[in-house]
Amino acid sequence: MMFGTTPLAHVGMNKFDPPNPDVWPATLPPVRQILHEGLDLGRATIFTGENGSGKSTLVEAIAMAYGVNPEGGSTGAMHHSRATESGLHSGLSVRRNPGASKYGYFLRAETMHGFFSYLEDNPSLSRQDLTFHEMSHGESFLALITDRFRGGGLWILDEPESALSFSGCLSLLSVLTELMDDGDSQVILSTHSPLLASLPGADIYEVGPWGLRRNDWEGLELVRNWRSFLDAPERFLKYL
Secondary structure, rough: OOEEOOOOOOOOOOOOOOOOOOOOOOOOOOHHHHHOEEOOOOOOOEEEEEEOHHHHHHHHHEEEEEEEOOEEOOOOOOOHHHHHOOOHHHOEEEEEEOOOOOEEEEEEHHHHHHHHHHHHHHHHHOOOOHHHHHHHHHHHHHHHHHHHHOOEEEEEEEEEEHHHHHHHHHHHHHHHHHOOOOOEEOOOOOOOOOOOOHHOOOOOEEEEOEEEEEEEEHHHHHHHHHHHHHHHHHHHHOOO
């Protein structure tokens, strides 16, 4: 799978419309790099980086360029509240290998409350026994993933650790690992979690003022910072 700036095989929500290079989000270094170079996506692709670096903007645009609801759900979901997404998706095309499943699913922690209400208000879209608002945030998040993340497709998650405990992240890692064993599945994930970034076999990109740079798990700034803090938290806390 790859995505880039060619209009060929564009399957997004709008017609192909390259963004103004002088207007956000095209001014973000990682976005500018993608618009110029595109990106080949492996079986799993992980984006890490600071808040505001552009990783969630990229993930959202990939989801929308593929035709997936920007507030969460599948390629057929119709839930919308307040539109805040950029128009970057109209300048991208997403192409999967010939014969691959066209199904996609997008989960983002910040919109899950409204998405759960949408599912409960439309019971034909969800199992009758999944009453999401009667569970904790993390329990409902994992219940939805366990119920929906199966079979072939494009599985996109934006900072899912926001809803999950350490054990919850391990459970999600298990689900994603199983999906990667399916030859027709691909995973795209943005995260601040070194645990989720350790997904075996994933291509990891650090997102920042340099654009996108490929790195291995051991070399990630995210991993180095957490190790340094856990080794001696007092070194950080005294500067707060």
